[in-house]
Amino acid sequence: MKDAVLVIGAGVAGMTAAIELADSNIETVLIDRLPTAGGNALDLYKAFPTDDCFYCFEGSRSRPGIRKCFYRSALIDQPNLHLRTDTEVAEISGSPGSFTVKLTVGPRYVDSRKCILCGLCLELSNAFEQISPQCQPQAVIYRPDLLDDGAKKAESDCPTKAINLNAEPTEETVNITDIVLATGYHEMQPINVDEYSYGKHPNIITQLELAKILDPNGESGGALLRPSDGAQVKNMMMIQCVGSRDENYYAYCSKICCVFALKHAKIVSSERNGIGITVVYMDMRTYDRHERYYRETRDSGVRFLRGRLHLIDPREDGTLDVTVYDSLLNKYLRHNIDLLVLSSALEPPESNDGIIQLLDVQMRSGFIGPSDPFSENEVVAGDHLYVCGSATGPTEVPESVTQARAVVSKILQGRRS
Ligand SMILES: Cc1cc2nc3c(=O)[nH]c(=O)nc-3n(C[C@H](O)[C@H](O)[C@H](O)COP(=O)(O)OP(=O)(O)OC[C@H]3O[C@@H](n4cnc5c(N)ncnc54)[C@H](O)[C@@H]3O)c2cc1C
Ligand code: SF4
Ligand code: SF4
16 A cells, blocks of 8 residues: 555545545545444434435446435545455554554454344344444444354354454554544434433433434334333423533533424424423523424424423333523423433544644644644644544534544655655
8 A cells, every 4th residue: 555544533524534535546544443334323313404415425426417325426436445344543653744654453352344234143143243334344343342152153154154252352554644533423422411310220321312202214114202111202301501501510612402402392393293392491402404393393383491400200101301491581491201311512523632742733622633723734643644533523424524634635746845
């Protein structure tokens, strides 16, 4: 591989950068520490601002005119693109423009080139899982912590011998000219924020968990059922700014959680008949062009309550009595609901710390900042180093894609000069 680019993180931003670099005849190694590409967008069901299915994006320029599933597009059939899942950076040496990067690959318990998705292992053991029907690579994944006798039987009975339960990690070294950081975000699990009782009651979930429930490919087929007992949800509440705009956790505003809460509220009120929804907020921050979402959601019958959560009192019948302080009425109001959804902060992934240290890039609230905070080149993180998508801080998909394209354009400019 000559003059190759390493893209760290195969979410929407990393995939976009990698596909466009590969289309521009640049050898590109795209890595993700998870077994499948797609990042957080893999779990999001419908996408604001268009309400399209998240899977359906335009493919590679090398396949013009074909609008097909993003996750199955150029990732497998673009010869300049080398996707390595289950892979992380172990070491970086050399100098900018001539990096030597040691990667840790695997363990790869399922050989994705051999798996034909026959489903046998899924029937035999809970240790195997198919992340999504569209995932890439198209293969099941194996969770070693769930090893059972069924998994051992699957290993011996797999028709293509794709399973190796004793697989070990391997190492690979690549010579790299430019590095793109696309490590994304993590949705905070508000376990330590006592007032929300997250993790203590099954009917208190986060927005990402709600997105998975609403997805027709999910366990309930898209039906909004109570996690505790599978009963139909009749009333639900969303609480905004959980862990964000809070000096005890993250002082920053997570920027996109008002809009995705509106998206979910609108989906529920317009597609799941008769479910009452209240959104409890401090401010509804619909940045940019998303005010439309607020108006449509309000018009669809969703109730908005300006205030803060006061108390959660679980009842024996599985419902929750939730008391909210309404700051406009200056009153405490009690609601009986089936499901409480927390709009939890978007935080930097833990692995960012290692990368920031290895590459000596700037940190911005734990995310990766530009090398020059006053420059307009937000995507330049250093010499031959670039950053895009939610690795820079919470971003929506169109913004992540725009930044990824800006990175590609910078790399191409660098090679022409
Ligand atoms: C509930 C919810 C709903 C949303 N709905 C919408 C919507 O409707 N429309 C919209 O535009 N946006 C929406 N978003 C935002 C959307 O998820 C992001 O814009 C998008 O996922 C950002 O993509 P990304 O590639 O930058 O990051 P991510 O999707 O976070 O991908 C980052 C990837 O990097 C990998 N990675 C991280 N660290 C490493 C490492 N050290 N080594 C290797 N790999 C690593 C991760 O495994 C991951 O696959 C929503 C977000 C949430 C939480
Ligand atoms: S049994 Fe083998 S081929 Fe079938 S889904 Fe499992 S790993 Fe894939
Ligand atoms: S986007 Fe909305 S919910 Fe998220 S932190 Fe900002 S104000 Fe709070």
